[in-house]
Amino acid sequence: MSVYGGLEYTEDSIITTLLSYPGNVNPGVAVPPAVTLTVGGAQIGVYNIAPANVAWLGAQRNNDFQVLQADRVRLTNDTITAEWIIEGHRIQGLGVDAMMQNMKQDVASLIALRQQLKHAIDQVQAQHMGDHIILAPGAPADIFPPGPQGLFWYSPGAQVKGAAQITVQYENLETITRICQLNASKFLPGKKVEAGDDADMVAGTLGPLQLARYNNIVGTSSFAGAQNLLQELTKLATPVVGTGGVVLSKAQVGLIMLMVLNDAMASTMRRHASPIGQSADKNIQRFFPKSRRRDYVWAVAQHNVADMYLGTLRANITNAAAAMAQLAWNSCDPFALDIGPTQTELSAISGPLGPAQAIAQTQQRGRQGNQVLPMEIIGLKDAVLGANGATLAAWIARAALAYTDTNAAPAPATDHYNGLGHGNVIISLNFSPVTPHVYGAVYEFRDHEVPMTMEHRDEVLSVMRKLFTAA
Structure with missing residues (x-):
């Protein structure tokens, strides 16, 4: 079997x-690079700019x-920090x-490229103490105008550390x-699947002793609860x-x-x-779906599902939305819900100091194992999910639109958004493409980010092998 994947x-x-x-601001004077580098085949200009400028x-x-970009390795800014992408x-x-x-x-290669950049930045910084050290892809002869990617202020730490x-x-x-289910x-x-066991749970490689920690046989873990939830949803299907x-x-x-339901x-x-x-x-979501949602329907079917049948699926899920939401309302752990936005x-x-404080206090007491009244639990669930899951039911109907989208236009497809341009599901800026002629579901393992340093890479590689093998 062929495997497809990468990491950020x-x-x-x-x-x-x-x-x-x-x-995009013209300095009015020439600002040539202090150093020009070739990093993995890419030309990078290194410039020094006084703080006043x-x-x-x-x-x-x-x-x-x-x-x-150096072959399969790219460096981008993730808002304020460095994100290295390996496009395996x-x-x-x-x-x-x-x-x-x-x-x-x-x-x-990622670590070597990072260290090469750091060494060049450190050298220029040593010669121009107090200046900002700026990078320009393409190494233009003058900092203005830069290339289409613009300019970057990269301040790499002494250690290679991240996740x-x-x-x-x-x-x-x-x-x-x-x-x-995860x-x-x-x-x-029930007992939640711990960070460190999540990849093994998904890959089906948990050993007997690890599996026993979750008591799946007796059904007292949250994962066993998810298995039961799938059975109940299947009854509604x-x-x-x-x-x-x-x-x-x-x-x-x-x-x-x-x-x-997970998206909703x-x-x-x-x-x-x-x-x-x-x-x-x-x-x-511990494994975040990164592609157009129709691709996940096709992955389950293992074939293209024609538009007319996606329409039938949409109607079936929409009709079941209230029952699905009630099931989730009944079975959820109120003390595990994310209540911040509520x-x-x-x-x-x-x-x-009103209801906002009340649900926070209820959840805190529940997490501490202290007494919580049934009416308080109902109030917490209703606040987050709506009365008997009414708010959740509306989101289930919206998510159903995304999963059954028939728009042939390039992504992002229309039915992933509502009339205000807001997502019917939570998505990234761009959808990750599914390999042509393959019915696959693309997920990013993100809730448990795997630590990696220059000296310690084994955990990342071990987790990748488990997930690739299970793919």
Whole structure:
């Protein structure tokens, strides 16, 4: 089996910053590079700017721009810090061992490129103490005008320190099912799957002793609760039947309903009202879906689902939205819900000392194991999910639009957004493409970012191998 994936390695923002600027202000004087580098085949100019002249850089940008690309390794700014991206999926048709060999080489290349940049920046800084050291891709002879990517102020820390988010395209339906169950388990009662066990739980590689910690057999873990939740959703599911037979079975529709519910839970708790999601929004799901949502329906079906049958699926899920929401309301762990945006919402209506404070105190007492009255639990659930899940039901209907989108236009597709341009599900700026002629589901393992330093890379590589093998 071929595997497709990569990682995003974000440097620790406490010790490293990478700021992006348009460089659209003409200094009126020539500012040549202090040093010109070739970094992995990419030309980079290194310039020194006095603090008094920082206005030459223009206004700081929050969007991601690219500093360099060296084969499969790219450096971009992730708002204020350095994000290194390894695009392992660019080499197609590789088995696990070959992919892992590439990834091992790419991680080493990432660190070498980073250290080369740091060495050059340190040298120029030593010669121009107090100045800002600025990078310009393409190494223009003058800092103005820069190339299309603009200018960057990179301040790498003394140590290579950060964490990786691993993205993999999954075709194995058992693995996809476990991913959806792990996402749901985060907000269900019982012992939660701990960071460090999550990749093994998804890959199905937890040993007997580790598995026993979650008591799955007796059903007292949150993961066992997610398995039960999928069974209950499947009971609600209606298969999609075409003229030639079953297009989506009852079990397949149940799994898609769990995907929809996970997305809707995230949007509900975050009170999502933006075209794209930020880190806190995406982290609601331990494995974040990065592609156009119709691709996940096709991954479950393992074939293209025609528009007319996507319409049937949409109607089936929409009709079941209230029952799905009630099921989630009944079964959720109220003390695990993300209540921050709900508190903000309530504070705007009644001030910080009213219902906003009440739900916070209820959740805190519940987490501490202290007594919580049934009416307080109902109040907490209603505040976040709506009375009997009414707010969640509305988000389920919106998520169903995204999962059954039939728009042939390039992504982002219309039905991923409402009339205000806000996401019907939480998405990234761009969808991750699924490999052509493959029915796969792309997920980013992000809630548990895997630490990585120059000296310690084994954990990242170990987790990648588990996920690639299970893909």
